Amino acid sequence: MKRRAFLQSAAASAAVLSLSPHPAFASVLPSSRRRLFDVEAVTGNGRTVTLSEGALSALRDQLRGRLLLANDDGYGEARNILNPSFDRRPALIVQPTGVADIQTAVNFAQDHGGLLLAVKCGGHSFSGQSTCDRGMMIDLSLFRDVRVDPVARTAWVTGGSLLGAVDHESMAHELVTPLGTVSHTGVGGLVTGGGFGRLARKYGLAIDNLKSVQVVTADGQLRRASADENPDLFWGVRGGGGNFGIVTSFEFQLHPMRRQVIAGEIVFPMSKARDALLLYGEYGPVMPDELSLGFALVQPPGDAPGMVVLDVCFCGEPNDVDQLVAPVRALGTPISDTVRSMDYTVLQRSGDWTDPRAQGLYLKGGFIPSLGGDLAAAIVDGFPAHPSRLTSIFFQVGGGAISRVPSDATAFSQRDIFANMITVSGWPVAHDASTHMQATREYFGSLERFTHGFYVNDLEPDHTAEAIQRNYRQNHARLVAVKDRYDPTNLFRLNANIRPSGEVE
Ligand SMILES: Cc1cc2nc3c(=O)[nH]c(=O)nc-3n(C[C@H](O)[C@H](O)[C@H](O)COP(=O)(O)OP(=O)(O)OC[C@H]3O[C@@H](n4cnc5c(N)ncnc54)[C@H](O)[C@@H]3O)c2cc1C
Incomplete structure (x- = not known):
């Protein structure tokens, strides 16, 4: 077939396919152009909601990254976390490529009754917190970047990055920040929980080396938090896990160290x-x-x-x-x-x-x-x-x-x-x-x-809500105050959860 004739027939086929709702045709279209269908999902407090085709289309159109539903290529891989004991199927998965997509996804979850929301970075959660059945997963695996300023001894790390990339980029300048011991662990989960590692006795936990973070909170706002700006949020993110929002950027202090x-x-x-x-x-x-x-x-x-x-x-x-x-x-x-x-x-x-x-x-x-x-x-x-x-x-x-x-x-x-x-x-x-x-x-x-x-x-799944609360010790009351301020409806609940004071059983 001549090139022009081929292009014309390919364009015609694509035009026909894009109009056709038949699943056999749908399977050959890229997921960004597939016809969507209504999807049943669940909210954080267990209510079933219907996500209409129109709402899902609008979400997909707003994203630069990907929206994956159960029959899309890539859904099977994206829903997996490291521990195969957790074989869960989110109703929808958003794979953001930047902060704007994360804000869009958080707003969508809020606008649909507070969808059950799982946030996945490295997927290492032992207790399956980064996946869920019938809720929304925000999979940060397309949101990975590490930038080092060797003069300022600072690294900026996006919220989906893995530890190995931070070590790799920092060590190129014989600089380091203390992180964990397995390179495919996520910065997002490890750091917000504390972060033990081989250099922690020398330089402290990973959180002790944070200069600032940027966080998309439950209202969809992007907030910077440091010792001087939103200090309560900065305090809570350093050990309170994913309770207060999605950290989109971590700013780390680097230390000189021989390779x-x-x-x-x-x-x-x-x-x-x-x-x-x-x-x-x-x-x-x-x-x-x-x-x-x-x-x-x-x-x-x-x-x-x-x-x-x-x-x-x-x-x-x-x-x-x-x-x-x-x-x-x-x-x-x-x-x-x-x-x-x-x-x-x-x-x-x-x-x-x-x-x-x-x-x-x-x-x-x-x-x-x-x-x-x-x-x-x-x-x-x-x-x-x-x-x-x-x-x-x-x-x-x-x-x-x-x-x-x-x-x-x-x-x-x-x-x-x-x-x-x-x-x-x-x-x-x-x-x-x-x-x-x-x-x-x-x-x-x-x-x-x-x-x-x-x-x-x-x-792990055996921990009761009371045990989690006790575990925060003297910091629990202050954590509840931070939760009340930044996530009063407990959108971010799949973690060592701090319940906002207004939450009813
Ligand atoms: C093989 C292995 C080795 C480990 N080694 C160490 C170690 O050396 N030191 C150590 O301290 N711990 C270690 N851990 C424990 C590890 O810190 C936790 O499992 C941590 O939650 C993993 O983070 P993740 O991003 O990979 O996990 P995920 O499963 O992706 O996420 C876990 C939790 O973190 C939250 N989260 C993820 N990304 C973000 C983000 N950007 N903003 C806000 N919240 C977010 C999620 O909501 C979820 O609740 C290890 C775990 C494994 C499985």
Whole structure:
């Protein structure tokens, strides 16, 4: 066929297809041109509402990003989060490309009775907060950008970005801000909840390095918040999770740091578990801020032996490291010791999961003020190893700069901790989850008396509204005041929720 004839016939076919409502034709049209249909959805307080074809068309026309409904290409992937246990189907998904789209989506949710609203950044929520059934998901995965000013030592990070991009761009200038340990975790969720990581003892939690944020609040307004501007919102966003709106931009303080750090794993047999825990409990609180020690007991599935893993990261003077790691090495002959000079960005990617959705996952965690003999014994004696699953208990260490921030300076109230202790089980998705979840529940149940609250980013379905409220401790009343001001109808409720004072049961 000649080119002109082909173009004419293609244009004619497209014109015919765009008029046709038949689903067989619809499937070959790009989603931006497909005929829409009325969709049933649910509001945050459980009411069913109909989103008319006209309303959805108007929404789609207003967006530069994408509107995805259940039969659209890309819907299946967009609705997924990391944990495959949460197989939920939002009525509609908006994928914004910028702030204007986020405002449009928030206004649409409000104008339709306060749609049940899930916000997804990296999708790492253990408890499935970033997805929902029959509500609206705002999937920030097309809204990713990191800009660094090396002179001002500042990074501006859009609200959908992943940690790895921030490390990558900052380290290009031998600058860093402290973030978490798995590079595909979202900045949006990790930072608003607190943000533990390998540099937290040196530079504090991720929130302690925020200079300002921009937030789309429940009224669709874009607000800047910093120590001087909307300080109540700035205070609440630093530890109150996604309760107050969608953070569209994070402004981080950067610190000079050599690209090469001293890092790696020292691995011992499980028989060393008790000694290693006791050492960790004694040395963790007094080690220098430049040293971070992650700790895990790990029993892989199958018949492989269990292990004690100490994850070392040292960002101080390289000559000091052998002396500082000596107490760990004195535990005995390790199975392996990979501590060496290493590129920080490589270290930060070393724990990434390549196929995370192949594994069901369940986690329960809590903060511990100390780790002594009684807790060490309970951890080792009750460890629920089983050949059909991964069983682990691990610790994100606190102290250092984290504990030097007053507990009412930000919404993150648990500054006085030794570590965040997390029990976790993982199993192939085809397995029945219930036995694995029950084993984790029972194990954590035997350790819970040693804990004092939990990390909002480790929220899980067993947490009651009362437990969540208690967990904010002395900061709860102030958080309710901030919630009342910026989200009085609780549009942003899929999180460690702070209920506005006007909300009726
Ligand atoms: C493999 C893995 C490793 C982890 N490692 C660490 C670690 O090293 N340190 C640590 O502190 N935590 C860690 N966590 C816990 C992690 O902090 C939480 O799971 C966090 O919620 C993940 O953020 P996300 O954006 O990926 O999650 P999502 O599931 O996308 O979102 C989780 C919550 O954050 C809210 N949210 C997301 N984006 C925004 C935004 N832009 N504005 C406002 N609210 C938003 C959502 O509403 C939702 O409630 C890890 C989790 C996993 C699964």
